Amino acid sequence: MSDTVVVGLDVGGTSTRAVALALTGERLGTGRAGGGNPTSHGAERAADELRAALRGALSGVDPDRVRAGTIGLAGAGRLLADPAGRAAFDRAWRDAGLRCPYAVHGDALVAYASGTAGPHGTVLIAGTGAIAAQVRDLRLDRVADGHGWLLGDAGSGFWLGREAVRRLLADLDAARAPGPLGRRVLVELLGDDRVAPRPRDTVDALIQAVTRRPPVELARLAPLVVSAAAEAEPVAAALIAEAAVLLADGAARIRPAGDGDPVVLGGGLLTGGTPLAAAVRAELARRWPDAPLRTAGDGAAAAAWLAARDLPEVTDPAALHALLVPPPTRPGGAT
Amino acid sequence: MSDTVVVGLDVGGTSTRAVALALTGERLGTGRAGGGNPTSHGAERAADELRAALRGALSGVDPDRVRAGTIGLAGAGRLLADPAGRAAFDRAWRDAGLRCPYAVHGDALVAYASGTAGPHGTVLIAGTGAIAAQVRDLRLDRVADGHGWLLGDAGSGFWLGREAVRRLLADLDAARAPGPLGRRVLVELLGDDRVAPRPRDTVDALIQAVTRRPPVELARLAPLVVSAAAEAEPVAAALIAEAAVLLADGAARIRPAGDGDPVVLGGGLLTGGTPLAAAVRAELARRWPDAPLRTAGDGAAAAAWLAARDLPEVTDPAALHALLVPPPTRPGGAT
Numbered sequence: 001m002s003d004t005v006v007v008g009l010d011v012g013g014t015s016t017r018a019v020a021l022a023l024t025g026e027r028l029g030t031g032r033a034g035g036g037n038p039t040s041h042g043a044e045r046a047a048d049e050l051r052a053a054l055r056g057a058l059s060g061v062d063p064d065r066v067r068a069g070t071i072g073l074a075g076a077g078r079l080l081a082d083p084a085g086r087a088a089f090d091r092a093w094r095d096a097g098l099r100c101p102y103a104v105h106g107d108a109l110v111a112y113a114s115g116t117a118g119p120h121g122t123v124l125i126a127g128t129g130a131i132a133a134q135v136r137d138l139r140l141d142r143v144a145d146g147h148g149w150l151l152g153d154a155g156s157g158f159w160l161g162r163e164a165v166r167r168l169l170a171d172l173d174a175a176r177a178p179g180p181l182g183r184r185v186l187v188e189l190l191g192d193d194r195v196a197p198r199p200r201d202t203v204d205a206l207i208q209a210v211t212r213r214p215p216v217e218l219a220r221l222a223p224l225v226v227s228a229a230a231e232a233e234p235v236a237a238a239l240i241a242e243a244a245v246l247l248a249d250g251a252a253r254i255r256p257a258g259d260g261d262p263v264v265l266g267g268g269l270l271t272g273g274t275p276l277a278a279a280v281r282a283e284l285a286r287r288w289p290d291a292p293l294r295t296a297g298d299g300a301a302a303a304a305w306l307a308a309r310d311l312p313e314v315t316d317p318a319a320l321h322a323l324l325v326p327p328p329t330r331p332g333g334a335t
Numbered sequence: 336m337s338d339t340v341v342v343g344l345d346v347g348g349t350s351t352r353a354v355a356l357a358l359t360g361e362r363l364g365t366g367r368a369g370g371g372n373p374t375s376h377g378a379e380r381a382a383d384e385l386r387a388a389l390r391g392a393l394s395g396v397d398p399d400r401v402r403a404g405t406i407g408l409a410g411a412g413r414l415l416a417d418p419a420g421r422a423a424f425d426r427a428w429r430d431a432g433l434r435c436p437y438a439v440h441g442d443a444l445v446a447y448a449s450g451t452a453g454p455h456g457t458v459l460i461a462g463t464g465a466i467a468a469q470v471r472d473l474r475l476d477r478v479a480d481g482h483g484w485l486l487g488d489a490g491s492g493f494w495l496g497r498e499a500v501r502r503l504l505a506d507l508d509a510a511r512a513p514g515p516l517g518r519r520v521l522v523e524l525l526g527d528d529r530v531a532p533r534p535r536d537t538v539d540a541l542i543q544a545v546t547r548r549p550p551v552e553l554a555r556l557a558p559l560v561v562s563a564a565a566e567a568e569p570v571a572a573a574l575i576a577e578a579a580v581l582l583a584d585g586a587a588r589i590r591p592a593g594d595g596d597p598v599v600l601g602g603g604l605l606t607g608g609t610p611l612a613a614a615v616r617a618e619l620a621r622r623w624p625d626a627p628l629r630t631a632g633d634g635a636a637a638a639a640w641l642a643a644r645d646l647p648e649v650t651d652p653a654a655l656h657a658l659l660v661p662p663p664t665r666p667g668g669a670t
């Protein structure tokens with residue numbers, strides 16, 4: 001058993017991370033490469049990033065010791081349904097010298113497993129978008145939201161950014177002076193926080209500034225809302241409270257009332273001790289008082305654990321989780 | 336005075352309508368042409384439609400009798416700021432044999448004037464989009480919403496269509512059987528109302544069906560909501576009630592509390608006796624109990640009245656309004 005190595009990969013839109021772990025928990029190597037989401041980047045490009053990250057993680061490891069591997073990525077289902085994409089991933093795996101099989105799981109399952117070893121529970125993710133998923137026997141079961149910015153992603157970074165602009169536009173319509181959050185949105189979108197003598201001119205300029213970019217870039221305003229809420233700016237605080245309710249509503253579509261299984265919070269807006277994370281925790285604790293609330297941590301390590309737990313020599317997967325998957329270390333991200 | 340003729344035009348995105356009226360109220364001619372919005376169609380194309388509609392209206396009229404004219408159109412401000420567009424409109428006007436000056440006003444002012452002769456009041460329009468405007472001395476003053484589908488248009492046809500899809504997606508997420516409105520949306524978007532064995536497959540198919548068209552086409556689902564609400568379908572009825580509050584909220588951004596000036600309802604969703612029109616009337620009556628509520632009628636005639644009222648021989652503009660602008664005749668659209 002001490003000779004066995006497992007490999008985990010967390011393939012995201014902006015980075016690909018790989019880790020090689022001994023079953024003792026020893027980190028034998030890590031690798032990092034560019035974004036490798038096959039849906040947005042194409043399977044060949046994603047496979048290239050996978051190859052680069054794997055080579056980094058395996059640079060000091062005999063690949064014959066690697067007995068299992070897992071790749072977590074958004075759009076896993078689409079990759080598995082695409083023979084050419086699957087073949088590109090197979091080639092990258094072999095190019096790294098690996099001969100063991102590997103599994104592909106959705107990024108939501110990997111985020112869940114990075115926060116808990118419990119086989120059943122819920123993962124709630126808010127970043128640019130928002131999605132909740134039930135996990136049964138460490139497999140993704142039902143999913144809520146993740147419907148994209150046009151139809152869903154309620155409470156996400158996109159939602160926060162769009163609502164921040166909408167509140168500003170309402171102030172300008174009503175000839176109210178924008179508050180601190182509104183002024184920050186003005187600076188971000190128009191370069192300064194002055195309102196034109198005819199406020200409608202500022203309204204038109206804001207609409208043009210937003211509509212000349214892809215809509216999803218409204219999520220770039222979310223950090224303004226988060227930081228303003230941390231300073232108790234009232235509009236921002238109200239938006240954060242509303243987003244927390246919407247995110248919990250998403251989880252409630254799939255999670256039974258009174259459920260005591262863990263909830264793992266993931267995504268940039270729910271890790272790192274943001275005001276939204278605190279508000280979501282409070283809202284979840286109100287609705288599911290018996291549920292342990294966890295924060296997502298190291299996705300690559302979680303993927304490696306998912307690979308390891310099916311090996312015959314692993315008899316206590318929960319104990320192995322404690323060895324392989326470090327708790328989140330970001331400020332406020334404690335479990 | 337009996338020899339004087341005025342011309343009015345209502346230039347919309349789907350049709351251009353012109354009317355030539357004697358000051359006695361006699362309709363001397365009408366003309367109709369294709370959509371002529373200079374913002375969406377280009378000024379030259381808009382001027383061509385203007386020319387065609389004018390020729391129809393003036394076919395039996397000596398153009399030297401025409402003493403004044405008004406063109407109402409969406410994006411009037413942009414036309415007036417564009418010398419080439421203005422020149423194209425000037426040419427169309429002269430090509431029709433007209434030598435009098437003409438004014439250009441926004442379609443919101445013309446909609447307002449089609450419902451009342453009162454110089455001050457509010458116009459609230461809901462069609463594909465939604466906008467409210469204050470009118471002072473028969474000129475557009477402050478405006479609320481009209482921010483477009485990405486950032487605004489709360490309570491509009493776009494909003495109703497999007498929310499209908501969102502409620503359906505929420506039902507599918509929660510493994511609830513879609514209700515009557517949801518089933519109609521399924522038929523409209525996917526061809527039949529069956530839900531896949533994995534409801535997430537139906538969710539994905541709905542998202543794809545929506546996102547492969549321009550977002551604004553979600554407004555095409557609004558008639559489903561309106562007709563379902565007329566049959567008391569509960570989800571549709573709730574959406575109509577919510578839309579009515581949002582539309583009244585828009586008006587409240589610009590209209591003083593307790594104001595007793597008239598409110599004119601315009602746009603396809605607020606004329607013609609729809610459930611949304613009834614709900615908006617109830618909401619407005621609750622907030623502004625002293626305000627007369629009117630329905631927009633014949634925009635071309637209202638434009639002609641706006642042109643006529645500045646003529647020296649017109650001493651009683653309100654009496655002239657009664658002569659020139661027929662009350663709305665669509666079912667339920669009574670003032």
